[in-house]
Every structure is written in structure tokens, then in C-alpha cells.
Amino acid sequence: MKIDPSSPADLSAQIAQAIRDAIVNGTLIVDERLPSEAELAEEFEVSRPTVREALKRLAAQSLIRTQRGATGGAFVNRLSFEAAQPQQITTSTLLLSMNAVSFETACEARYALERACAPLSAARRTPDHLATMRAEIHRQSQPGLTDEAFCASDVAFHRALVDGAGNPVLSYQLAGAVEAMQPLMNMITFTARDRARIITLHEGIANAVEAQDGPSAMTALTALEHETQTLALNVFAARARVAP
Amino acid sequence: MKIDPSSPADLSAQIAQAIRDAIVNGTLIVDERLPSEAELAEEFEVSRPTVREALKRLAAQSLIRTQRGATGGAFVNRLSFEAAQPQQITTSTLLLSMNAVSFETACEARYALERACAPLSAARRTPDHLATMRAEIHRQSQPGLTDEAFCASDVAFHRALVDGAGNPVLSYQLAGAVEAMQPLMNMITFTARDRARIITLHEGIANAVEAQDGPSAMTALTALEHETQTLALNVFAARARVAP
DNA sequence: TGCGATTGAAATGCCAGACATTGAGAACCC
DNA sequence: GGGTTCTCAATGTCTGGCATTTCAATCGCA
Numbered sequence: 001m002k003i004d005p006s007s008p009a010d011l012s013a014q015i016a017q018a019i020r021d022a023i024v025n026g027t028l029i030v031d032e033r034l035p036s037e038a039e040l041a042e043e044f045e046v047s048r049p050t051v052r053e054a055l056k057r058l059a060a061q062s063l064i065r066t067q068r069g070a071t072g073g074a075f076v077n078r079l080s081f082e083a084a085q086p087q088q089i090t091t092s093t094l095l096l097s098m099n100a101v102s103f104e105t106a107c108e109a110r111y112a113l114e115r116a117c118a119p120l121s122a123a124r125r126t127p128d129h130l131a132t133m134r135a136e137i138h139r140q141s142q143p144g145l146t147d148e149a150f151c152a153s154d155v156a157f158h159r160a161l162v163d164g165a166g167n168p169v170l171s172y173q174l175a176g177a178v179e180a181m182q183p184l185m186n187m188i189t190f191t192a193r194d195r196a197r198i199i200t201l202h203e204g205i206a207n208a209v210e211a212q213d214g215p216s217a218m219t220a221l222t223a224l225e226h227e228t229q230t231l232a233l234n235v236f237a238a239r240a241r242v243a244p
Numbered sequence: 245m246k247i248d249p250s251s252p253a254d255l256s257a258q259i260a261q262a263i264r265d266a267i268v269n270g271t272l273i274v275d276e277r278l279p280s281e282a283e284l285a286e287e288f289e290v291s292r293p294t295v296r297e298a299l300k301r302l303a304a305q306s307l308i309r310t311q312r313g314a315t316g317g318a319f320v321n322r323l324s325f326e327a328a329q330p331q332q333i334t335t336s337t338l339l340l341s342m343n344a345v346s347f348e349t350a351c352e353a354r355y356a357l358e359r360a361c362a363p364l365s366a367a368r369r370t371p372d373h374l375a376t377m378r379a380e381i382h383r384q385s386q387p388g389l390t391d392e393a394f395c396a397s398d399v400a401f402h403r404a405l406v407d408g409a410g411n412p413v414l415s416y417q418l419a420g421a422v423e424a425m426q427p428l429m430n431m432i433t434f435t436a437r438d439r440a441r442i443i444t445l446h447e448g449i450a451n452a453v454e455a456q457d458g459p460s461a462m463t464a465l466t467a468l469e470h471e472t473q474t475l476a477l478n479v480f481a482a483r484a485r486v487a488p
Numbered sequence: 489t490g491c492g493a494t495t496g497a498a499a500t501g502c503c504a505g506a507c508a509t510t511g512a513g514a515a516c517c518c
Numbered sequence: 519g520g521g522t523t524c525t526c527a528a529t530g531t532c533t534g535g536c537a538t539t540t541c542a543a544t545c546g547c548a
Binding site for chain 2: 012013016020023024026030049052053054056057058059060061063078079080081084087088090091093094095096097098099101105106108109110112113115116117120165167168169170172173176177
Binding site: 036037038052066067068069070071072073074 | 496497498499500501
């Protein structure tokens with residue numbers, strides 16, 4: 001592992017990249033302890049603060065964890081889906097908000113991905129997943145629910161659907177798309193009639209998944225997408241008329 | 245923005261989180277300049293190295309960029325799909341390798357997601373996307389191609405398919421899944437007959453997309469998934485017999 | 489001999505101060 | 519007016535040090 005002191009890039013960035021490469025290509029394995037900060041500083045011929053900046057970069061990506069004390073140090077982290085999830089959601093949220101991604105585009109992507117899960121979820125869902133879906137539908141029909149709570153329940157419902165596919169890779173990818181859309185969804189106010197229609201569609205999805213009928217689930221998801229798109233269109237149009 | 249000096253978490257992690265929150269909730273907007281390191285140090289009542297560690301954490305996630313010189317400083321980055329892509333791929337790759345995700349699971353997820361893109365891509369693909377797909381098919385049929393090059397071309401083919409959907413959110417999510425699988429795919433050696441079958445299936449996909457026939461594209465993708473799974477199964481079984 | 493308390497060492501977390509380098513604008517000279 | 523130099527603020531880096539945490543070895547005592 002070597003770095004180029006004359007490169008225009010920061011030394012800490014180069015060091016971080018060198019260690020990252022070592023982790024990705026398997027030179028450093030999970031739970032292995034890295035040399036101490038002082039040793040790394042000597043190896044790369046830089047000072048300790050520079051090494052520390054590099055290690056913080058890696059810690060920000062959950063690639064390493066640090067432990068204090070005599071047997072402490074920096075250890076290669078086993079990157080878990082749970083640990084990677086929040087970062088992916090933050091990134092996805094910012095991508096949507098900073099790139100002026102339209103509601104339409106985000107919504108289309110989300111439902112396209114969900115339809116991909118539907119057949120698998122229909123085939124493999126456990127009673128647990130079904131119970132969660134039914135519970136969230138019930139919550140959504142409670143009167144007096146705020147729009148935020150309604151959206152949160154909606155997310156929980158869809159996550160149960162996705163998790164039902166029993167494929168962690170799918171769950172991971174989908175969670176980013178679904179959760180990242182929540183800020184956009186929260187911009188919508190739902191009337192009682194809107195909610196009723198959505199709940200009916202949710203019930204259709206739950207029924208299809210319970211009957212292990214993948215195609216029906218996909219059809220119901222398409223209907224829900226159409227409903228959501230129409231709803232958003234109306235809300236945004238109304239808002240444009242009031243405050244142009 | 246305040247931090248808790250008595251918290252068990254690192255000060256630099258707390259500071260990074262505080263700034264991250266400010267970016268996500270819109271308190272800090274794109275291209276806005278953060279206070280200088282010295283000012284941040286004073287505001288949070290910590291030293292400058294601590295502030296720097298926090299900033300490096302954010303830089304590692306491409307949330308900020310720094311510029312030297314008199315008018316320099318740290319600026320909120322416009323997070324682009326292009327900048328987020330490499331990080332997502334690194335994370336996905338490590339998730340697969342560190343969590344012993346089976347080839348079967350990863351492959352299933354990948355093709356499920358691609359099938360989600362197929363109808364959109366069939367409807368919207370441009371001549372450019374079609375040309376790329378045809379070009380990659382042609383490359384794959386070259387004799388003497390290494391397995392790595394064949395896989396790389398395979399990835400390029402599928403990326404063209406996904407990009408054809410014209411939805412950046414989908415492209416972003418899919419790129420992670422497709423690219424992260426490359427190391428797994430590279431473990432497979434392809435015989436000439438394997439390649440011929442794959443190329444035939446690729447041609448079927450390209451034809452369906454050209455004819456704007458979404459359902460056929462999905463069917464062809466399913467066939468390709470089945471082919472890939474069978475192939476992998478045989479390769480791994482053979483390997484297990486040779487070196488148990 | 490056995491066990492608890494003490495101490496030592498190693499590591500990270502944090503700080504103060506300083507110097508080097510960079511880059512943009514201001515001031516200056518021709 | 520145009521090019522050149524100067525200035526200065528900001529980041530990048532280093533030195534040295536202290537604080538804190540944690541484990542392990544050692545010591546003391548029963």
C-alpha cells in the first residue's frame with residue numbers, strides 16, 4: 001500500500017482509498033485489526049492527524065469501527081444490510097431533493113421496483129408479513145390519523161410487501177427507493193376519500209399476496225401507482241392555482 | 245446546531261451528524277459555504293482537528309467539497325447520480341461478499357429488478373441504447389474474448405437496457421445491483437456453447453426492446469436468469485467435485 | 489494457593505499552536 | 519489598459535502533548 005505525496009489529492013483521501021481497496025479486494029478481512037494510528041502514520045510517512053482523517057472517512061462509510069483501550073484499534077467492519085440501509089436512504093433522499101427529480105419519475109421507479117418483488121413476495125411471504133400488512137391497513141383506516149402518520153404506515157406496508165420476497169438484496173435496494181420518497185409523499189394532503197381508495201387498493205394487494213397470486217399483485221400495484229400519480233397531479237395543480 | 249460533549253459518541257461524529265441533518269432538512273442549501281474550520285471549531289467549542297475529522301466524514305459521503313485558497317472553504321455539494329454511483333457499487337459489492345449472499349439470491353434480485361425496467365425500456369429506448377446493446381452483443385461473439393471481458397460486456401449490455409428506461413432513479417438503483425454482481429460473475433468460466441446461448445438470449449432481449457414489446461423482453465430476461473442460474477449451479481458443482 | 493485490588497501499558501480521543509500551500513482579489517507598475 | 523506582484527484568508531499538514539479508556543499483568547493479602 002503506497003501513496004503519492006505529490007498527487008493533487010489530499011493525503012488523507014489517498015490513504016483512505018488505499019485501505020478501502022485493501023478491504024474490497026480481500027487483503028484485509030472482516031474483523032481484522034488495522035495497524036495502530038501511529039504505525040499507519042509511520043508506514044505512509046504522514047502524521048497521525050492525517051491518518052485519523054483517513055480513518056474517519058472509512059468510518060463514515062461503516063467500513064471500519066474503532067475501539068478504545070489497550071486492545072483497541074480500528075477493525076474492518078462486517079458491513080451489514082442494517083448498517084448500510086440508513087446511509088443509502090440518506091443518499092437517495094438527497095439525490096431526489098437536490099436533482100429536482102419529479103414526483104412522477106420517483107414514483108414510477110418505486111412502483112416498477114415493487115412490481116419486481118410482487119411475484120416473489122406472493123410465493124414466499126410468511127404469516128408474519130401478511131399480519132404486518134393487515135395491521136398497517138387497519139392503522140391507515142383509523143380516523144384522525146395525520147398525513148405524516150398515514151405516509152409512515154404506507155411505507156411500513158410496502159416494506160412488509162418487499163421483505164416478503166425473502167431476498168435481502170431486494171429489500172435493501174427497495175428500502176432506499178421507498179423511504180427516500182417519503183418526503184415527497186409528505187407534501188401531499190390526503191382527503192378521506194383519497195385514503196379510502198388507497199386502503200382499498202392496499203387490501204387488494206394484501207389479498208393477492210395472501211392468495212399467492214403474483215400477477216394480481218402486480219396489477220394491483222399498477223393501479224395503486226396510477227392512483228398515486230393522479231392524486232399527486234391534482235394536488236400539485238391545485239397548489240399551483242392557489243400560489244402561482 | 246448543538247452537540248453533547250458528554251455523549252459516548254465521538255465529537256467528530258456528532259458534529260458530522262449535526263451538519264448532515266442541516267443539509268438533509270434544508271437548513272444548508274446546495275453550494276452554500278459552511279463557516280470556516282476555525283469558526284466551526286469555536287461554534288461547537290472543539291478544536292480544529294476535531295472539526296476537520298467531521299468534515300472528512302461528510303466529504304467521504306460526497307455531501308461537501310472543500311476548496312483551498314482565500315475564497316475557499318467547505319461547500320454543500322450537489323449530490324449527483326454520477327457521484328453517488330461508485331459509493332453505492334462499493335457498498336453493494338461488500339454487502340454481497342461479506343454477508344455470504346449466495347449467487348442464487350443476488351442473481352434473483354438482479355433479474356427481478358431488470359424485469360421491472362424492461363417494459364419502460366421497451367417503450368422509451370432511443371436508437372442510442374439499441375445501438376449500444378447491439379454493439380455489446382457483437383463484442384460478446386468475438387472469439388478469444390476473456391471471461392472478464394465477456395462479463396464486462398454483459399454488464400454494459402444490461403446497463404444499456406436499464407438506461408433505456410430513461411429513469412435516472414431506476415438506473416441508479418440498478419447499476420448497484422448489476423455492477424456488484426460482477427465479482428460473482430467473474431468466478432464463472434464460460435464455454436463457447438454457454439456464450440452462444442447467452443448471446444442468443446441477449447439478441448432476443450434486444451429484439452423485444454426494439455419491437456417495443458415489453459412482455460417479450462420480460463420473458464427473455466426470465467429465460468436468461470434461468471440460464472445463468474443453471475450455468476452457475478453446474479460450475480459450482482463441478483468445482484466442488486474437483487476441490488472439495 | 490487463590491483471589492481481589494492496583495498499577496502499567498497501549499491505544500484512541502482530543503487539544504494547542506505553528507508552518508506550508510493554495511488561490512482569488514487588490515494593488516501596483518509599465 | 520493590461521499584466522504582474524502582493525496580500526491575505528482559508529485549507530492541508532505537522533509536532534507535541536494530555537486525557538481517557540481498556541485490558542492484562544502484577545502485587546498484596548487472606
